[in-house]
Amino acid sequence: MRTTRTLIIAAATTVLLLAAASGATGGNFDFKRVTNNNSTLKWVYACGTGICSVSWRSGSGTTTNECQLNQGWLPAGWYNRWAVYHNYDSTIKGRAFYVEDKQCSTGRWRTELFIHTEETASQGQSCPTSGDDPYCWEGDIDYYSNGCIKLSPSQIGSAHTNFHDTSKGGSTTHGSLSMWLNVHN
Amino acid sequence: MRLAAPAIAPLAGGLAPVATPAPGGRLVAYNTWRELRAIDKEKSLGEQGIESGDPVGIPQIRVVDTASGTDRAFEEGSQTPAFRTDGRLAYALGLEPPFRVGVRYLSRVVVRETLDGVPAVWTNEPANYFVYGWAGKRLVVYRQSQGEHLETLVLDGPGLVRVLADGAGVIALSPDGQRALLAEQAVPGRVWLVDLESGKELSSLDLGGVFGTDGAPAPWASASGDWSGSRAVATGGPGLLVLEVKGNELALQETLGIDAERYPGGLTEPRFLDASGASVFASSLKDAGDGQVLGVGLVCELATATCRETAAGDPKRWQRLVYSTSRG
Numbered sequence: 388m389r390t391t392r393t394l395i396i397a398a399a400t401t402v403l404l405l406a407a408a409s410g411a412t413g414g415n416f417d418f419k420r421v422t423n424n425n426s427t428l429k430w431v432y433a434c435g436t437g438i439c440s441v442s443w444r445s446g447s448g449t450t451t452n453e454c455q456l457n458q459g460w461l462p463a464g465w466y467n468r469w470a471v472y473h474n475y476d477s478t479i480k481g482r483a484f485y486v487e488d489k490q491c492s493t494g495r496w497r498t499e500l501f502i503h504t505e506e507t508a509s510q511g512q513s514c515p516t517s518g519d520d521p522y523c524w525e526g527d528i529d530y531y532s533n534g535c536i537k538l539s540p541s542q543i544g545s546a547h548t549n550f551h552d553t554s555k556g557g558s559t560t561h562g563s564l565s566m567w568l569n570v571h572n
Numbered sequence: 573m574r575l576a577a578p579a580i581a582p583l584a585g586g587l588a589p590v591a592t593p594a595p596g597g598r599l600v601a602y603n604t605w606r607e608l609r610a611i612d613k614e615k616s617l618g619e620q621g622i623e624s625g626d627p628v629g630i631p632q633i634r635v636v637d638t639a640s641g642t643d644r645a646f647e648e649g650s651q652t653p654a655f656r657t658d659g660r661l662a663y664a665l666g667l668e669p670p671f672r673v674g675v676r677y678l679s680r681v682v683v684r685e686t687l688d689g690v691p692a693v694w695t696n697e698p699a700n701y702f703v704y705g706w707a708g709k710r711l712v713v714y715r716q717s718q719g720e721h722l723e724t725l726v727l728d729g730p731g732l733v734r735v736l737a738d739g740a741g742v743i744a745l746s747p748d749g750q751r752a753l754l755a756e757q758a759v760p761g762r763v764w765l766v767d768l769e770s771g772k773e774l775s776s777l778d779l780g781g782v783f784g785t786d787g788a789p790a791p792w793a794s795a796s797g798d799w800s801g802s803r804a805v806a807t808g809g810p811g812l813l814v815l816e817v818k819g820n821e822l823a824l825q826e827t828l829g830i831d832a833e834r835y836p837g838g839l840t841e842p843r844f845l846d847a848s849g850a851s852v853f854a855s856s857l858k859d860a861g862d863g864q865v866l867g868v869g870l871v872c873e874l875a876t877a878t879c880r881e882t883a884a885g886d887p888k889r890w891q892r893l894v895y896s897t898s899r900g
Contacts, residue, residue: 453837501719
């Protein structure tokens, strides 16, 4: 018979200080990690005298250990954007935003990280089986990833439109851009 | 005994042991890392003047003789060593030693018959490989690609490469080295048992079905666990998963939850501390407040569901066991 218990652990704690993170000056993406398949990605920009944002449901990883390769959600911190693709055609396909590699607190490197969805290189859907097809958005389970931030196909289209909107602090370029994504809890 | 360099594997992480013993236990091979640039993880690389293509570190295997203390280095770019029962050593060897950010770390899997032997290449195509371990005379290897997508490969010999599982990692090999217990990586919930010779799936367990759908985060299992006798352990779901493997039948025996606020990263690399399967060591990251984390080891007694912490410290030098994933 299967049982479920909670581990009881005795320990002491140590408190250390963390340097404050810097902030971006233009529009930037902001990924607030809540759960692996239900977090929030925002496009944040200055408007009038305040800060405005557009947000989308998003997911990342299957665990909350940012240092766990292939499963941990995207590590906290700032990322530069390296490239934007409309019709990417590799393991990841379709609309994909390539962000910097990141070293996490244990020194491990998380690499080849993207914001992407599940679609074909031509931004279509390929759903040949009744299971979880890699280029088919079946539903909530697709917000999980090996670590990348994932959005639904319609959401990634909206995100793409917003970060190109110069009236919202966006940029029309597709190349590298500094301070483009902030990941935090 | 002090090692010649810290044991750390920044590219392989917990996918393979940071240090692994040779048969007999006197020699221990371990991963090291020569950092070429200090990195502030809170800042973007660009803010620190680091662009795509810039080298930031070099992995390198070292082998220490625990009796004499002699410590020798292998090639720069070598990582994830695994000893076979006859002393052969397999590892991944980078085509170019430095890891460059934004550039896939291409390597080959090589095997030395002896420590001083000539490395023989076992893979056909360069890729980002990590050696998991030996299953008898077969080699189990990971190939990582975009988005940290993971494939588990079986190498039956030089150039004899086949995909065992796409999108999955190895919890553990069976004690006889004939089967592997796998965990899906990008979607939580499924573990399954596979025959390594045929690649045939023998049984499967959907953890999502086992745990039910009460709105809680989906349960998951992670690669890099352990298997002793008819009992296997993996990290995942709420903390530790204890699985029963009887013949080819797979069942979830017990789940052991962990305080997710105190240990936000959960547990990694659980290992049975003896053949009885009564005690487990696992690594974890502990929330030390103010967003800071410390590396810590936990020794857990499964019968009483109690753990004790080992000393906490710098997460870059957290405690991980010296162990072998090879079987058979």
